[in-house]
Structures are given as structure tokens and as C-alpha cells.
Amino acid sequence: MPQKPLQSSQKVKYEGKYLQFIVEDGWEYVRRHNCTGIVIVVSMTDEGKVVLVEQYRPPVKGKVIEFPAGLINDQEADELESLESAAKRELFEETGYQAQRIDVLVCGPVSGGSSADTVTIVRAWDLKKTGPGGGDASEGIVVHEVELREVERWLSDREREGYLIEPKIYSGLYFLEKSF
Numbered sequence: 393m394p395q396k397p398l399q400s401s402q403k404v405k406y407e408g409k410y411l412q413f414i415v416e417d418g419w420e421y422v423r424r425h426n427c428t429g430i431v432i433v434v435s436m437t438d439e440g441k442v443v444l445v446e447q448y449r450p451p452v453k454g455k456v457i458e459f460p461a462g463l464i465n466d467q468e469a470d471e472l473e474s475l476e477s478a479a480k481r482e483l484f485e486e487t488g489y490q491a492q493r494i495d496v497l498v499c500g501p502v503s504g505g506s507s508a509d510t511v512t513i514v515r516a517w518d519l520k521k522t523g524p525g526g527g528d529a530s531e532g533i534v535v536h537e538v539e540l541r542e543v544e545r546w547l548s549d550r551e552r553e554g555y556l557i558e559p560k561i562y563s564g565l566y567f568l569e570k571s572f
Contacts, residue, residue: 414508423508427463430502430509431475433483434459434564435491435516441537442568443519445486446555448532457536457550458558460486461511479514487535488525492518497567513560515567540568 406413410426435443449456462482465473473481476494483489495515502509527533538546543565547557 421506421508424463427466428472429464429475429478430461430511431464431479431482432459432461432511432513432560432564433479433491433494433516434497434513434567435483435487435489435519436540436568437489437519437537440540442540442543442565443483443487443489444536444538444543444561445525445527446534446536447527449556452556454554454556456556456558457547457561459513459561459564462486475512475514479516483516484523484525486525486527486531486533488521488523489516489519490522491516492520498563511560513564513567515571540565 402414402416404412405415405420407425410424411422412425414421414423437443443460444457445460446455446457448454460483462478462485464475464478467473475496479494480491483491493516495517497513497515499510499512501507502511525533525535536546547561551557
């Protein structure tokens with residue numbers, strides 16, 4: 393997996409299967425070494441329903457509502473995967489929807505104080521349901537389709553039920569509302 397080489401000021405303190413714990417000039421942070429980036433897929437059906445996913449996330453010990461997302465180039469392949477291919481793959485794996493077009497909305501750090509990860513949020517267009525979704529065997533993803541005009545109330549209801557809401561949802565909703 394191609395990754396940026398460590399600079400002379402960076403020291404790997406621990407390396408796991410997917411993450412490295414780095415110390416650089418007294419700053420501690422993690423970086424993934426099993427991919428080249430992260431993509432979040434913001435999408436809506438032709439009927440005006442926002443496509444969200446729910447899955448249990450062990451680090452926060454709870455079910456999280458979020459947009460479909462995943463790692464770019466995290467699978468063994470002869471060629472590097474494009475951002476667009478990764479977005480389409482993750483959307484299909486997690487939701488069963490195929491997108492005809494992907495547009496980049498914004499890119500930036502996931503958590504600039506603790507992680508070297510960057511995320512690209514994309515908009516998927518012209519969806520067609522062609523599979524069951526649910527993710528791979530390790531994910532247990534539940535797909536939710538919520539009317540755009542109802543999504544904020546729906547998210548508030550889920551939060552009251554104890555679900556955690558990924559804050560990047562609100563960025564994605566901003567872009568969906570602008571394009572609706």
C-alpha cells in the first residue's frame with residue numbers, strides 16, 4: 393500500500409495491523425497505513441430520501457448513524473483505486489445503491505489534533521438500487537432512507553434513543569439541501 397514515507401522528525405512508537413502511533417516533535421497522533429484516504433458518500437434517492445447507514449462502532453461502544461464511508465485502496469489490487477471507484481464501491485457494499493456520477497464536495501482532516509487521516513466527502517448522483525447492502529461480513533450495516541425534509545427530526549429521535557450521530561452528517565446535509 394503506498395503511503396507517505398516518515399520524515400526524519402517522525403518516530404513510530406507502535407504499529408498495529410492498520411494504524412501507526414507516531415510521535416513528532418512531542419506531538420502524538422495516529423495514521424493509517426492500510427489505505428490512501430477515506431471517502432464519505434453523501435447521496436439521496438430520486439424520491440428525495442437521504443441514504444444513511446447505522447452500525448455498531450467498538451471505539452465508542454455504540455450504534456452510530458452516518459453516511460456510507462470507507463477506505464480508499466484498502467484492498468489488495470494490481471492497480472491503485474481512484475477516489476470515484478472507492479466511493480462507488482463503498483456506497484454499493486454498504487447500501488446496495490449504484491451511483492452513475494460522483495462529485496467531490498470537500499476534503500480535509502478527520503481530527504487534525506489526533507490523526508493524520510484526511511477525508512473526502514463526495515456527492516453521489518443518479519442512484520439505482522441493485523443490491524442488498526449491509527456491508528461485508530464484519531460490518532452488520534443497517535440502511536436507512538429518510539426524507540430530506542424529515543432527516544433532522546429523525547436524527548434527533550435516534551439520538552434520544554441512544555444512537556450516536558456522526559457530526560459530518562450535518563455537513564453532508566448542507567450540500568444536499570443546496571442541491572435539492
